[in-house]
Amino acid sequence: MSxxxxxxxxxxxxxxxxxxALSFYFQPSIPRNKAHKEETIxxxxxxxxxxxxxxxxxxxxCARGDLDRILRLTGDFRSNGVHAKAIFACAAxxxxxxxxxxAQLGSTxxxxxxxxxxxxxxxxxxxxxxxxxxxxDRHRARLFDLRLxxxxxRVDLFHPLSRRGRSDGFAGYDAGHAQRRVxxxxxxxxxxxxxxxxxxxxxxxxxxxxxxxxxxxxxxxxPQLHPYVVERLLGRFSxxxxxxxxxxxxxxxxxxFTEWQRRRRHQLVQEAMNQARGxxxxxxxxxxxxxxxxxxxxxxxxxxxxxxxxxxxxxxxGHLDAHLVSFCPACGRATRNVVDVAEAILPLAIHxxxxxxxxxxxPEFDRVGNIAxxxxxxxxxxxxxRPISVLPVGRSPRVRSVAVGRSRGFAS
Numbered sequence: 001m002s003x004x005x006x007x008x009x010x011x012x013x014x015x016x017x018x019x020x021a022l023s024f025y026f027q028p029s030i031p032r033n034k035a036h037k038e039e040t041i042x043x044x045x046x047x048x049x050x051x052x053x054x055x056x057x058x059x060x061x062c063a064r065g066d067l068d069r070i071l072r073l074t075g076d077f078r079s080n081g082v083h084a085k086a087i088f089a090c091a092a093x094x095x096x097x098x099x100x101x102x103a104q105l106g107s108t109x110x111x112x113x114x115x116x117x118x119x120x121x122x123x124x125x126x127x128x129x130x131x132x133x134x135x136x137d138r139h140r141a142r143l144f145d146l147r148l149x150x151x152x153x154r155v156d157l158f159h160p161l162s163r164r165g166r167s168d169g170f171a172g173y174d175a176g177h178a179q180r181r182v183x184x185x186x187x188x189x190x191x192x193x194x195x196x197x198x199x200x201x202x203x204x205x206x207x208x209x210x211x212x213x214x215x216x217x218x219x220x221x222x223p224q225l226h227p228y229v230v231e232r233l234l235g236r237f238s239x240x241x242x243x244x245x246x247x248x249x250x251x252x253x254x255x256x257f258t259e260w261q262r263r264r265r266h267q268l269v270q271e272a273m274n275q276a277r278g279x280x281x282x283x284x285x286x287x288x289x290x291x292x293x294x295x296x297x298x299x300x301x302x303x304x305x306x307x308x309x310x311x312x313x314x315x316x317x318g319h320l321d322a323h324l325v326s327f328c329p330a331c332g333r334a335t336r337n338v339v340d341v342a343e344a345i346l347p348l349a350i351h352x353x354x355x356x357x358x359x360x361x362x363p364e365f366d367r368v369g370n371i372a373x374x375x376x377x378x379x380x381x382x383x384x385x386r387p388i389s390v391l392p393v394g395r396s397p398r399v400r401s402v403a404v405g406r407s408r409g410f411a412s
Contacts, residue, residue: 003086003099003121003148011097011116012350016090020062022050023117024070026085027105039108043074046110054112063112065091070110088116102149118350119343123305123358129207131234133253134197135241136213136221138186141193142241144249146210146257151250157193186220194224201229208232208260210253212239234260265357268302269365272372281375284368286311286341287322293348294319297375300355303342304362304370311341320344342371 047067054060066089084101111117133144143155235256275282283292286309292298312321312335314328328335338344359365
């Protein structure tokens with residue numbers, strides 16, 4: 001099964017204080033021999049390492065059952081290179097989730113911790129919108145979902161045009177009348193498609209869309225589209241609705257989407273850095289980003305692809321701190337080391353619906369710490385902001401302050 005945003009949120013909120021939450025990512029590969037044993041051997045090695053780590057912590061049996069089950073399943077994953085797999089399990093809480101993913105994980109990995117490790121998943125799905133592809137001509141419209149590399153047709157709208165008679169009538173009057181009728185039917189068809197897209201957007205059935213049609217059909221559709229729908233259009237490609245194949249639709253749509261992602265990443269990095277330099281709606285560096293995340297200010301988070309940094313986390317209230325202090329500055333309880341802060345911030349980012357982008361090989365971004373955020377607002381510059389207490393994701397009910405805008409222009 002494919003994963004939904006609601007399921008990602010469920011995974012982000014899951015926590016097992018016993019440290020038995022297991023995350024397994026399976027990346028298929030082309031076998032070098034007919035025995036197909038490489039992946040099974042790798043999975044066994046990863047399971048053995050995980051058991052050794054658990055034994056060193058005095059918990060040798062907490063994930064043994066889940067590991068055995070995964071090893072049995074790995075034999076069935078003998079890959080055809082089409083799908084990767086992600087499994088999240090915790091036998092202590094009766095939790096097991098298994099998902100199909102695009103075969104783009106990079107490597108097979110296994111983690112056992114208090115929380116599920118979501119960075120490989122979020123890295124793969126980061127900033128991946130609910131995407132529609134629309135194919136259009138004068139009398140037909142086909143609507144597709146494009147999700148995790150799979151293209152599924154949702155709707156096929158067909159509007160047959162009126163047929164003209166055998167005669168053009170006196171002085172061609174009948175021909176002109178028939179042509180006007182056809183033109184009106186075509187206009188109504190484009191209007192109906194535009195209305196369908198507007199209603200679907202209002203229901204959040206898609207976040208972005210791509211259009212396949214000829215240039216002349218775009219000139220008829222564009223005036224009918226609502227401005228909000230136009231804003232969500234990523235691009236267009238030429239297509240014949242009746243003859244284009246699914247592979248051609250997918251290839252063109254993925255090309256347009258990849259180019260949009262590239263432009264969007266570059267734009268976000270530049271905007272975040274410029275806003276931070278002007279002490280406006282942007283921050284750079286781990287300490288400032290962590291603070292803004294906990295205050296609920298962050299709208300978009302930008303992280304270098306291989307970003308890694310240490311931090312500490314309060315075991316009681318969940319506060320993350322870039323300063324490696326022994327006691328939490330928020331509640332005074334003891335802290336514990338966090339080896340990978342890029343993993344630790346994901347539950348909070350997912351819980352707050354923060355847009356997340358990963359950036360690769362950007363020297364200018366490297367100079368500002370390889371982590372930045374665009375903000376909805378800045379609480380330290382807002383007069384009408386009051387602190388409220390909230391419950392951190394998956395934590396015990398300790399008090400933490402966040403800022404919530406009380407006047408127009410602020411978003412919580």
